[in-house]
Amino acid sequence: MEEISYGPGTTIVSQGQVGDAIYLILSGAVQVVVESGAGKSEVVAVLGPRDWFGEMALLSGEPRSATIETVKETILWRLRREDWDELIEKHPILLRPVCTTLSKRLSHVDRQYSSGRAAFTLLAEEFYASLSPDEQAFFRQVSLLGPADKATLIALVRNHALTKLVTEFGYSQFPLIRHTENGKYELHSFFREFLHEKL
Structure with a gap:
């Protein structure tokens, strides 16, 4: 086991890296930062002494799920x-606290997911109910597409009001519709479902 000191504001591991170690905090504090597909980052936890991180990537072999x-x-x-x-191998009993921590973290993620999903469903229901029948039909069609550019979306529309709706996508901060980095639009996966x- 190796002891390492870090100054404030130092990145210890980055999201997407291969996990090759587990870390135990002796003193100080770290923040867990998750980067979304839209290029935004969010601090999802702060860990302090006696907490550890890196176990999920180490055990699963998957890339790291967060930046620390x-x-x-x-x-x-x-x-x-x-x-x-x-x-x-020598002391299998040491897996018990790691498994307990993993279970708590997964339970927390599951609760967050369920809560977020319920909020998105409510938002989707309200938004869908506010649309005209033509607009509802348009969104049902769009749900069958992957990411699409504005020209493709306009080709689906049947009247001027829908063309205006598509044009406004570019200015939308609405969470059910995403503007991708390559200039295309896609529906949030919850909204698509x-x-x-x-249908």
């Missing part, structure tokens, strides 16, 4: 994959 940055001067212990495997139920 120090909030202040922080001292960590880093345990590399080979040392972790050897430690667990909602519309599929209307």
